[in-house]
Amino acid sequence: METQKGKNWEVLDIELAKQGELNVKLAEKCMGSLMILRERLSKEQTFKGLRIAMCLHVTKETAVLVETLVAGGATVGITSCNPLSTQDDVAAYLAKRPGVSCWAYKGETIEDYYRYIGYVIGIRPHITIDDGCDLVTEIHLKHKELIEDIIGGCEETTAGINRLKNMVKDGALKYPVIAVNDNKTKHLVDNYYGTGQSTIDGIIRATNTLIAGKTFVVGGYGSCGKGVALRAKGMGANVIVTEVDPFRALQAKYDGFLVMPMKKAAPLGDIFLSVTGNRDIVTLEHVKLMKSGAMLANSGHFDCEVDVAAVREFATKVVRVRPMMEECYLPSGRSVYILGEGRLINLAAGEGHPSEIMSTSFCGQVLACEHLVQNKGKLKNEMITLPEELDLEIAKIQLKSMFVEIDELTEKQKKYMSKWREGTKNEDEEEK
Missing domain, CATH: 3.40.50.720 (NAD(P)-binding Rossmann-like Domain)
Incomplete structure (x- = not known):
């Protein structure tokens, strides 16, 4: 397939960028929780000076994630994790965005698929974000010299988690990877x-x-x-x-x-x-x-x-x-x-998950990247679960973006749930 190329991009048709922008802006309006995180990251510059390599489905929702990371100070290189999943207008849009390199088109040959992964690896990443573990695998098999500079990675899907488990079992994984797929919010939503x-x-x-x-x-x-x-x-x-x-x-x-x-x-x-x-x-x-x-x-x-x-x-x-x-x-x-x-x-055949769904999932990716940065050098070279309090934060942010309020435990309820002696007696009798 004939593609168009630039210094840091290769897409089907760069003229599709305008349509891509319209779709990305539409997605932003449906991804309130991720936009809440973007606002905070843009102030804190959590990822300033960091290079993030991504092998994810190149969709309008992923573009919102990319721009959230860039707003937090990162530079991003992205390619698709599936030869058929790229939205060509979104790829063109990303190719023109500052701080972003993009190599992807719908219907990639297997040769182009792995060539593009090589280009993404070529940005010499500090963090990897993967969906299926092809990016992590290519780094470990062909680019071991880059591993010492990698803080850690994130994995989005079950198939990738299974591969990572086998890497850990074989002693092959050389940097920590957070299993974003295992978040409670990811499974539920x-x-x-x-x-x-x-x-x-x-x-x-x-x-x-x-x-x-x-x-x-x-x-x-x-x-x-x-x-x-x-x-x-x-x-x-x-x-x-x-x-x-x-x-x-x-x-x-x-x-x-x-x-x-x-x-x-x-x-x-x-x-x-x-x-x-x-x-x-x-x-x-x-x-x-x-x-x-x-x-x-x-x-x-x-x-x-x-x-x-x-x-x-x-x-x-x-x-x-x-x-x-x-x-x-x-x-x-x-x-x-x-x-x-x-x-x-x-x-x-479709456009993947609705934007509202991916907002929750990509909040997990953002907080996982932040957790890696905050714990640089402290994590073991193994598959890691995102701390429960961060998973809980994702749920709270998503509810906030949906204008949903919930009850909170009273002090009396918290006290009751922390005791083990209480049974059929009521609290007043127990205190006597």
Whole structure:
């Protein structure tokens, strides 16, 4: 694909910057909590003189995060964490912003994808912000000389957390990384509400299919899977859940869903959605059992959850019937549809999570970066959870931005909750 290049950028069309600005300004109006943090950071200059490398989805919401970090004194280099998730107008907008370098376009080749990660690493970052751990991995494998200057990193998603856990287990992680994905606010808001809505939106944009009356198979019942299953059920689908975790399978059953192995679900489903962070959730053997017209989609980050390569190779013919919908004709005479090339359907075919959702998530990224700076040299080279008080602050800021007030514990309630002797006696009797 023909791209346009500048000194510190490469995008599809730099003339899209004006439209990108309009979209970013629209997002800002919906991201009140992040704007509250921007106001504070711009005064305190928390990140003055620091270089931050980002490998995130290049969306209008991410642009608001980038400009928040820049307002706090940072210079930022950004590329996409997924070849299909870039919003080209936003990339053009970021390419023209002071303090920002941007290399990204929608539909990147794998060669360009890793070339751009190399460019981002080339800013010699003090902090890394990752979504999937490709940036951290490339630094550890090919740029070890930069590690001594890196204060720490942040990871946004489950798939990246799994890779980081394995790095820690192998003794390979050489700087501290905060697991932003593990924030309570991230699980509750982003994974559950964000993935639930945006995944259904992506499937509908890709296909214009009716959800009501269809059998919708959800592979995985973590926070994301729960959100998708609930939204599919709410739109009239008959939902089947597949799981490997007995606890999650039990919860899915008690939540009212059918639970069974994927092999049994395969002949029943009309729409299959994998959302686990693992590979081979939907394999060729499963596809061979499916009815004609079944749709295969993924919302679990990497494109190995549905074995797209095996299905394409097995097919006698593959036809792109819509921009994000491929029909694969099978030797049996049946055909199945691959949506969004097996990549994140909510970003490949849609625009990702709503701005309000990402405001909460990106507050986590900002406070994680601030925590790294404030504790420079004090943290171990391991995966770290954001302190609970900072997670609580995110929830408070989000509520404030929504003009929501809540009760506070009285002193008497606090005293009661701190005691262990009290049982059936009342407090007056106990004091006597």
